[in-house]
Amino acid sequence: MNNKHSEGTHHFILQRITAVVNLFLGVYVFNFFIKSIGRPYDSVIETLSNNLTWLIIAIFSLSMCYHMWIGFNHILDDYVDEVKARNLLGNLNSIVVVIVALATSFSMITIGFF
Amino acid sequence: MTNKNKISPLDRPLSPHLQIYRPSFTMMMSIMHRISGVILYFGSFLLLAWYISILIGAETYQLLNQLFSFTIIKIALFLFTWIFFHHLFGGIRHFIWDTGRGFELKTIEWLARLTAIFSLISTLIVWFL
Numbered sequence: 001m002n003n004k005h006s007e008g009t010h011h012f013i014l015q016r017i018t019a020v021v022n023l024f025l026g027v028y029v030f031n032f033f034i035k036s037i038g039r040p041y042d043s044v045i046e047t048l049s050n051n052l053t054w055l056i057i058a059i060f061s062l063s064m065c066y067h068m069w070i071g072f073n074h075i076l077d078d079y080v081d082e083v084k085a086r087n088l089l090g091n092l093n094s095i096v097v098v099i100v101a102l103a104t105s106f107s108m109i110t111i112g113f114f
Numbered sequence: 115m116t117n118k119n120k121i122s123p124l125d126r127p128l129s130p131h132l133q134i135y136r137p138s139f140t141m142m143m144s145i146m147h148r149i150s151g152v153i154l155y156f157g158s159f160l161l162l163a164w165y166i167s168i169l170i171g172a173e174t175y176q177l178l179n180q181l182f183s184f185t186i187i188k189i190a191l192f193l194f195t196w197i198f199f200h201h202l203f204g205g206i207r208h209f210i211w212d213t214g215r216g217f218e219l220k221t222i223e224w225l226a227r228l229t230a231i232f233s234l235i236s237t238l239i240v241w242f243l
Contacts, residue, residue: 024189037182041176057165065158068151
């Protein structure tokens, strides 16, 4: 099992805490992303050089990553009966989530400081 | 505790399959919550690609920006936004249920309708306001 039996309540609570974070920060980030289509590079950089903006995106990404890690593991637990396949996909899920979290944090910190 | 993996998959009792139930609106909305979650999971790669393009520089950013400006891609991004808000309002619905309220059939029906309506309105606001 990707979500171990002892972690059920823990994941239940964290899924909701990250959901609240995503609810507020996610709307901001998604709006920023969509409104940036067609905007010149300099103007996007200008927005991102504001400490609050890149920090919001970084925090949102970490919260989002944890949320989607739990969610995907639940789906695997529900639909993949084969133990080996489930463990493999579970590990793949962890790797993907860690890569997305690290890459976003790195991008945001680098853009924020330069 | 019995380990479910010790029984061969063929011997395990099966719960009623999805196709046994008559499809209902609330059921569709519930399924959509999970499907939208999966789509958002893969959609996060798109956001990451966008961040990285900003990190790399103006030329890469412009390339992605031009790609996003194609009508068909724009439609896809519009649907992606709708999927995001669908999951968001679906989540709020779950928060209401977490308090132990809103389980009456009529309320459930209305919560599902409101999810559909609000997700569409929010998407339109983000895109056209």
